[in-house]
Amino acid sequence: MKVEKLLSIVVTCLFLGGTSLASELVHTPINPSFVGGNVFNGSYLLNSAAMQNDHKEKTTQQTPLEQFKESLQRNLLYAVTSKLTQEMYGEGGFAPGHYSYAGMNVDVIGGTDGVTITIVDTANGGTTTVTVPNF
Numbered sequence: 001m002k003v004e005k006l007l008s009i010v011v012t013c014l015f016l017g018g019t020s021l022a023s024e025l026v027h028t029p030i031n032p033s034f035v036g037g038n039v040f041n042g043s044y045l046l047n048s049a050a051m052q053n054d055h056k057e058k059t060t061q062q063t064p065l066e067q068f069k070e071s072l073q074r075n076l077l078y079a080v081t082s083k084l085t086q087e088m089y090g091e092g093g094f095a096p097g098h099y100s101y102a103g104m105n106v107d108v109i110g111g112t113d114g115v116t117i118t119i120v121d122t123a124n125g126g127t128t129t130v131t132v133p134n135f
Contacts, residue, residue: 032045096115115134
């Protein structure tokens with residue numbers, strides 16, 4: 001019994017007390033955006049992310065009449081903005097003052113912190129204030 005106990009202790013020590021071998025762990029990035037990433041993983045990762053995307057873009061179909069109305073409004077506001085800018089920054093440079101165009105009253109005030117533009121819609125009384133800082 002004593003010999004068996006001694007033998008089992010010796011065998012256990014031999015198995016547990018031996019040298020262990022290991023190599024260092026090396027991390028290789030998967031994403032091609034990181035330095036060292038595999039460039040061939042790009043399309044796979046993009047397709048995988050697209051398949052997991054649950055968000056849907058809100059699409060509203062506009063009638064041709066609504067598209068025309070929106071385009072007309074955009075063009076009129078561009079024309080008003082262009083004329084206002086031309087008058088403010090014309091030949092003599094910046095000219096603060098009061099301007100009225102297309103049912104809107106525009107007050108332009110120059111200050112030390114920048115140019116303050118106050119736009120008042122005469123149809124509904126809505127007010128918008130824009131401050132353009134000096135650089």
